[in-house]
Amino acid sequence: MRESYHYKYIAIEGNIGAGKTSLATRLSVETGARLILEQFEDNSFLPKFYEDQERYAFPLELSFLADRFQQLKKGVGSHDLFSPFTIADYFIHKSLIFARKTLNNDEYILYSKLFGIIDSVLPKPELLVYLYSSIDRLQANIRKRGRSYEQKIADEYLQKIQEGYLEYIRQQQEMRIVIVDTNDIDFVENPGDYPKLKEIILSQYAVGVHRIKP
DSSP: OOOOOSOSEEEEEESTTSOHHHHHHHHHHHHOOEEEOOOGGGOTHHHHHHHOHHHHHHHHHHHHHHHHHHHHHHHTSSOOTTOSOEEESOOTTHHHHHHHHHSOHHHHHHHHHHHHHHHTTSOOOSEEEEEEOOHHHHHHHHHHHTOGGGTTOOHHHHHHHHHHHHHHHHHOSSSOEEEEEOTTOOTTTOTTTHHHHHHHHHOTTOOEEEEOOO
């Protein structure tokens, strides 16, 4: 008999290097959930953006928005009889969060209009999980995974994105959100840390801020 879960659609979010993909993948493997992973490595603008943010921010954010919309419309919007729920390693609103921090005002106004059209036709996650890590921890994770185009990401950029996520979370009144402080754990390398995280996320009463200690 297939196990019953409390949510049909969970989105894992966090800053660059927070561990979103690792967590979403492991949860999917263990629960049988349908997995949606962002295909960011296929975006040709990304390496260019890290070299020249002012020039490439707008085409980068537009291309990400289009890619995310197509993927989520196909993935979350269709029914899968063989999966108990869907888990994604991103939420479409990350597009607006990043754009607010990287685009100039005129570009952002245009971008937000396009985003509003796209957002209106996509299903919303029943649970949003935000993995919070310090900037130092994020940089350590970025160095560890070794993507060449990420190695020059500045602390200031990561801080801007972190602030953008937290601003967004504070503004949400109706969405169920869990913030997990992962600074003191390593759910990838330390076997004992992951079950605590899994229990929080899949709990029927998941909400609020959780600090997990090793």
